[in-house]
Amino acid sequence: MTHRIVPADPFKIHVPEEELQDLRRRLQRTRFPNEPLGNEHWAYGTSLPYMEQLVGVWRDDFDWRKQEEALNRFPQYRATLTDADGEDHEIHFIYECGSGENPVPLILTHGWPSTYREFLDVVDPLAHPEKYGRQGPAFDIIVPSLIGYGFSSKPRIPIGPAAIADLWHRLMTEVLGYDKYAAQAGDWGSFVTSRLALQHGESLLGIHLTMLPLRPHLKHASQPPVSEEEGRWIKEMQNWWRQEEGYRSIQSTKPMALAFALMDSPAGLAGWLADKYYRLGDTDKTDTTEGMIARFPFDTILTQLSIYWFTGTINSANTLYKAGPAEGSASLKAGEKVTVPTAYSEYPIDTLPLTPRSWAERSYNIVRWRIMKKGGHFAAMEEPALFADDVRDAFREMGL
Incomplete structure (x- = not known):
């Protein structure tokens, strides 16, 4: 089941030599x-020894x-699409048609501080x-760059996940x-995908998430009533975020106060983003520098950083954090819930508490629940084989 690209132009990346x-x-x-002394485990943020190696490479x-x-x-x-406010957006995307007669169309959406490159290693295994x-299903794989990220255009007026979901x-x-x-999605992509399920559920065969962003209307x-397990989890989440939410x-x-430094200094950009890979990746926290390099080899993380640098999109990417809450896209209305079949896979992060299934079922129609043994926030990039098998198995179990 292949489809002709209609209002879209073929695209190839080529950065000029002068850049x-x-x-x-x-x-x-x-x-x-x-x-400062005591930053061996990044207590103050990105470590100097790691950054000296990264910048040198x-x-x-x-x-x-x-x-x-x-x-x-x-x-x-x-492809150029116009949003509800009349602004045109150029959407960059990979489109790899899957094997066989009826591959399942599957859109994979990345988050921050990532790019579409996060999914590059799973495109071929899934298609x-x-x-x-591996047995099927095979998928037609579509991997867009979020609006304001990478090779998609920068919005004149920042837009949030609900508006992106419509696009x-x-x-x-x-x-x-x-x-x-x-x-399928994680991070900001999970917001977009959750809104897809809410706003266009009639077209969704199923969704697979590695983060559950929607918040129920508890009253x-x-x-x-909130259970004892859920109450403990909420407190642990609040404690975790108090330590980690500075960037947010x-x-x-x-x-904008941050944008001038990140746009002008590649080392500044790297230092700001590397901290999140360390915090949210399944890295070895005993030997922090070697653990980071092992989990995120220099070629991998530097490709992510270079995409931000060459496209000049770090500020337009960061502003999603302002546009999303302004849109209210994480809050469910009274009685609202995702009814689309939802598979959830939680990858371990060093300090993030595991989500109670009962909490997820308040907001989603959970049909499959997995707690993974390895991998972190950037699962498709950290553990591509494990991730691809899990996604394929999830949709197979949904009958696709």
């Missing part, structure tokens, strides 16, 4: 900060052209399972011609 040279010059002039050894070739190995397009000794639905139906499709009569507080209130 590569400018990046190297900026990295050569990096001024490193002092590091980015400056001297990182081969962007090689990574550019890898990014271009799947067909890519850009062509037979090449990896994603039009991408799948009007541009690609699918009547029904499935969706509605349909909601039972800035980006959700005054993102």
